[in-house]
Amino acid sequence: MTESTYRIQGATGEWEVVIGLEVHAQVTSQAKLFSGAATAFGAEPNTQVSLIDAAMPGMLPVPNRECIRQAVRTGMAIDAQINRWSRFDRKNYFYADLPQGYQISQLYHPLVGEGAIEISLDEKDPEGSVKSIGVERIHVEQDAGKLMHDQHPTRSYVDLNRSGVALMEIVSRPDMRSPAEAGAYLRKLRAILRYVGSCDGNMEEGSMRADVNVSVRKVGDELGTRTETKNVNSVRFVMAAIEYEAKRQVSVLEDGGRIVQETRLFNVESGTTRSMRSKEDAHDYRYFPDPDLLPLELDEAFLEECRASLPELPDAKRKRYEGLGISAYAANVLTAEVEAARWFDALLETGAKPVPAANWVTSELFGALNRTGKGIENSPVSVDQAAELLALVADGTLSGSLAKQVFEVMLETGDGAARIVEERGLKQTSDTGAIEAVIAGVLEKNPNQLAQYRGGKEALFGFFVGQTMKAMGGKANPAVVNDLLKKALG
Numbered sequence: 001m002t003e004s005t006y007r008i009q010g011a012t013g014e015w016e017v018v019i020g021l022e023v024h025a026q027v028t029s030q031a032k033l034f035s036g037a038a039t040a041f042g043a044e045p046n047t048q049v050s051l052i053d054a055a056m057p058g059m060l061p062v063p064n065r066e067c068i069r070q071a072v073r074t075g076m077a078i079d080a081q082i083n084r085w086s087r088f089d090r091k092n093y094f095y096a097d098l099p100q101g102y103q104i105s106q107l108y109h110p111l112v113g114e115g116a117i118e119i120s121l122d123e124k125d126p127e128g129s130v131k132s133i134g135v136e137r138i139h140v141e142q143d144a145g146k147l148m149h150d151q152h153p154t155r156s157y158v159d160l161n162r163s164g165v166a167l168m169e170i171v172s173r174p175d176m177r178s179p180a181e182a183g184a185y186l187r188k189l190r191a192i193l194r195y196v197g198s199c200d201g202n203m204e205e206g207s208m209r210a211d212v213n214v215s216v217r218k219v220g221d222e223l224g225t226r227t228e229t230k231n232v233n234s235v236r237f238v239m240a241a242i243e244y245e246a247k248r249q250v251s252v253l254e255d256g257g258r259i260v261q262e263t264r265l266f267n268v269e270s271g272t273t274r275s276m277r278s279k280e281d282a283h284d285y286r287y288f289p290d291p292d293l294l295p296l297e298l299d300e301a302f303l304e305e306c307r308a309s310l311p312e313l314p315d316a317k318r319k320r321y322e323g324l325g326i327s328a329y330a331a332n333v334l335t336a337e338v339e340a341a342r343w344f345d346a347l348l349e350t351g352a353k354p355v356p357a358a359n360w361v362t363s364e365l366f367g368a369l370n371r372t373g374k375g376i377e378n379s380p381v382s383v384d385q386a387a388e389l390l391a392l393v394a395d396g397t398l399s400g401s402l403a404k405q406v407f408e409v410m411l412e413t414g415d416g417a418a419r420i421v422e423e424r425g426l427k428q429t430s431d432t433g434a435i436e437a438v439i440a441g442v443l444e445k446n447p448n449q450l451a452q453y454r455g456g457k458e459a460l461f462g463f464f465v466g467q468t469m470k471a472m473g474g475k476a477n478p479a480v481v482n483d484l485l486k487k488a489l490g
């Protein structure tokens, strides 16, 4: 269990923050939830709108099997109960971006019930610091259109491209106790969605947005009244909104005030939240079952197909890597993003040894990607090229430091490791005669150090190793150098 140490100190004592997240995740699907219109991001306004999405009279919604399938697979990935019988409800409200006058959602009988997501705040010891965050439900619903107020001085326009796009609403239990836990939950949820392939997790493009519910209480007290900050679209902003909101609530309560249940908005520039509407002005959505849609009934074959199509998920993959001898830290880093994990799996498939491969990927390759601002999907070095380099290290052709040099050249030229070794003569040498000759020269040039070493200052051994390696341009096999130096120094 992660010991939560996040506390806010007030004049009257220590406060604890309680957080629950409602995440809207856009379902990866070519077509919308109830129509065949396309869902591609960035299309010209109103070019992906069917008569259903525009709510033309007489149009009937037809559920998109793929969207249901993706939500079911997501539920299975978080070990949730899948409800074989669920139903769509209408959530009625009036707004210019909602042509139907209602959103088709699921209130009473969601597709997915109780599940959980495991998070960890200690990347060196993910296993030992696991905390399970409850997920109350996942339901499927339609997105609304988008109003554009910045196109004309006195008019607003509406873009219905998003209208009817399928969303999963993933509702957590109020189980998080710090901004860091909320950040870890969102990152883990995003990773799971991307492994499953049910949402691209692209928060900048709005594919994932969170409603952030926050309350505070004295440790051990009942749950306090919460506020809900709407539509926060990055992990960093979610954490900032919680931080701000928790402190604000504490200061209100410490001043003898009370928290009103309300909806708030996060201001990205100032990092603050402000009130949008209170619970008293909340809509009565007049939910009722959508008469245009039959209840959803899932059969065993469908569920079986969903289950069978699930990939290895982040935690399972991390454990498998650890089982190969890879450190918990590296296994965690390698599995955090699905692209990296796929890349590493492909590297293992070439026969690369897991531990050196993991070390090389997490230090050398990730270092190079960071420097160039590239993702692994655009890696300048292919899996096969990496495998070739690692094989040259494994068979003793390259030492660690030569491998670094060769990798630099690979990055510059795009050439293969073997070719670079050949052309630049970067091969490591184990030629004892040549190394012995260099050692003799090093000892001759450093009589003082030699005398000190023989007089008992054994720490100087490293000095001689360094001098020898330097004299050999870094190309001597370090193990052979060590052996021969030990002999020469007596």
Ligand code: ADP
Binding pocket: 018, 019, 020, 021, 022, 171, 172, 173, 174, 175, 213, 214, 215, 223, 224, 225, 226
């Ligand atoms: P509603 O139906 O009004 O949206 P829910 O009970 O479904 O309310 O809760 C919505 C979200 O608020 C959930 O993510 C839940 O975990 C969270 N939540 C509920 N109570 C609290 C609380 N006291 N403090 C923080 N979050 C809360």
Ligand code: MG
Binding pocket: 022
């Ligand atoms: Mg809610």
